[in-house]
Amino acid sequence: xxxxxxxxxxxxxxxxxxxxxxxxxxxxxxxxxxxxxxxxxxxxxxxxxxxxxxxxxxxxxxxxxxxxxxxxxxxxxxxxxxxxxxxxxxxxxxxxxxxxxxxxxxxxxxxxxxxxxxxxxxxxxxxxxxxxxxxxxxxxxxxxxxxxxxxxxxxxxxxxxxxxxxxxxxxxxxxxxxxxxxxxxxxxxxxxxxxxxxxxxxxxxxxxxxxxxxxxxxx
Amino acid sequence: xxxxxxxxxxxxxxxxxxxxxxxxxxxxxxxxxxxxxxxxxxxxxxxxxxxxxxxxxxxxxxxxxxxxxxxxxxxxxxxxxxxxxxxxxxxxxxxxxxxxxxxxxxxxxxxxxxxxxxxxxxxxxxxxxxxxxxxxxxxxxxxxxxxxxxxxxxxxxxxxxxxxxxxxxxxxxxxxxxxxxxxxxxxxxxxxxxxxxxxxxxxxxxxxxxxxxxxxxxx
Numbered sequence: 001x002x003x004x005x006x007x008x009x010x011x012x013x014x015x016x017x018x019x020x021x022x023x024x025x026x027x028x029x030x031x032x033x034x035x036x037x038x039x040x041x042x043x044x045x046x047x048x049x050x051x052x053x054x055x056x057x058x059x060x061x062x063x064x065x066x067x068x069x070x071x072x073x074x075x076x077x078x079x080x081x082x083x084x085x086x087x088x089x090x091x092x093x094x095x096x097x098x099x100x101x102x103x104x105x106x107x108x109x110x111x112x113x114x115x116x117x118x119x120x121x122x123x124x125x126x127x128x129x130x131x132x133x134x135x136x137x138x139x140x141x142x143x144x145x146x147x148x149x150x151x152x153x154x155x156x157x158x159x160x161x162x163x164x165x166x167x168x169x170x171x172x173x174x175x176x177x178x179x180x181x182x183x184x185x186x187x188x189x190x191x192x193x194x195x196x197x198x199x200x201x202x203x204x205x206x207x208x209x210x211x212x213x214x215x216x217x218x219x
Numbered sequence: 220x221x222x223x224x225x226x227x228x229x230x231x232x233x234x235x236x237x238x239x240x241x242x243x244x245x246x247x248x249x250x251x252x253x254x255x256x257x258x259x260x261x262x263x264x265x266x267x268x269x270x271x272x273x274x275x276x277x278x279x280x281x282x283x284x285x286x287x288x289x290x291x292x293x294x295x296x297x298x299x300x301x302x303x304x305x306x307x308x309x310x311x312x313x314x315x316x317x318x319x320x321x322x323x324x325x326x327x328x329x330x331x332x333x334x335x336x337x338x339x340x341x342x343x344x345x346x347x348x349x350x351x352x353x354x355x356x357x358x359x360x361x362x363x364x365x366x367x368x369x370x371x372x373x374x375x376x377x378x379x380x381x382x383x384x385x386x387x388x389x390x391x392x393x394x395x396x397x398x399x400x401x402x403x404x405x406x407x408x409x410x411x412x413x414x415x416x417x418x419x420x421x422x423x424x425x426x427x428x429x430x431x432x433x434x435x436x437x438x
Contacts, residue, residue: 041259041344041373042365069345070374093375095314095345123372124343125260126288126314145364145387146261153342154260155289156312168364174393176420201395 019099023134030111033217039141041123047200055210096127151185238318242353249330252436258360260342266419274429279334315346370404
């Protein structure tokens with residue numbers, strides 16, 4: 001008797017990934033485009049979100065999910081002051097958001113009233129890269145003051161994102177940042193990665209980023 | 220029969236804390252003073268270590284344990300170029316060092332040939348604060364470019380350290396950093412915390428830090 005070899009392709013999703021797919025289906029059902037913003041502490045996630053709201057809120061209805069490791073409302077208050085609803089997620093000391101937390105946040109939002117949902121992940125260059133949320137675009141905000149070696153030191157994060165913003169370029173004259181070395185590291189990990197040098201302080205490069213984001217939603 | 224109530228004071232140590240105490244006993248036995256340096260990515264841990272080596276290596280024998288989430292030797296190479304042995308610990312994607320990893324690093328060092336051991340933890344403001352290593356002093360390096368709200372957002376880290384260095388003060392004229400707001404947050408979480416404003420770039424404040432560290436060893 002000849003044993004038949006049947007090629008079986010199975011994708012075993014982890015529990016988190018399964019929930020992430022459910023979150024995405026929910027967003028797609030409501031035609032909401034979701035963006036997950038990751039960065040180390042102080043790279044400029046909140047400033048970027050405020051600039052993005054400024055650029056897009058004339059044309060689109062936006063909400064923000066604010067992930068924090070401590071029960072603080074500093075960022076949520078800034079977002080709400082910009083006229084956009086914010087949902088706070090406290091990880092209780094945890095160092096990243098996961099699909100369960102994001103799903104809980106979705107349940108607290110009226111998705112049918114939204115076009116864009118921006119997620120501010122916990123400030124951390126390591127673990128957030130390992131937990132899918134179920135968004136459409138994963139964004140990394142780097143900053144020139146962090147130094148040019150970060151792609152080499154945090155490769156998983158740089159490998160897993162769809163777009164890279166390099167913030168604080170207004171400070172380039174005052175820091176030792178080798179742009180070529182930085183970009184070589186990025187290119188090695190994530191060839192052809194979409195890249196925007198920006199300054200949330202001066203507004204430089206923000207228009208290019210918001211145009212790209214709006215076009216990405218329209219795809 | 221009268222039941223006796225015996226007051227029992229038990230400190231239940233977690234497995235990690237027990238190993239941390241073993242590490243500390245080992246360091247004490249060899250008269251090695253160990254310092255754990257924590258910070259977010261790019262705040263200046265490696266630059267601080269290089270400045271500290273520069274300041275202390277005339278009088279003391281120093282080694283460095285380099286914690287990295289990825290198998291990179293960028294920091295170890297810089298330390299060895301400064302004439303000091305470095306032991307690399309790769310967390311395999313993990314976001315912090317723990318007492319097991321630190322114990323393994325200690326086993327790879329000749330402690331009897333050392334006075335100071337400097338540990339560069341993984342760049343992360345969250346989890347490293349939760350895992351004792353068994354060192355004598357826990358150091359946090361903040362930087363003015365991260366923003367003045369970090370104590371409020373990462374309270375556990377600010378609460379659990381013995382000394383705070385605020386790096387990159389040469390950039391103060393170019394960033395919006397409210398020193399009073401920052402220091403109020405620190406004081407609320409860790410009253411009387413030893414504090415040194417420094418610039419690893421210009422060397423400002425480094426002498427005060429290394430003098431404090433040398434005095435702390437002598438206590």
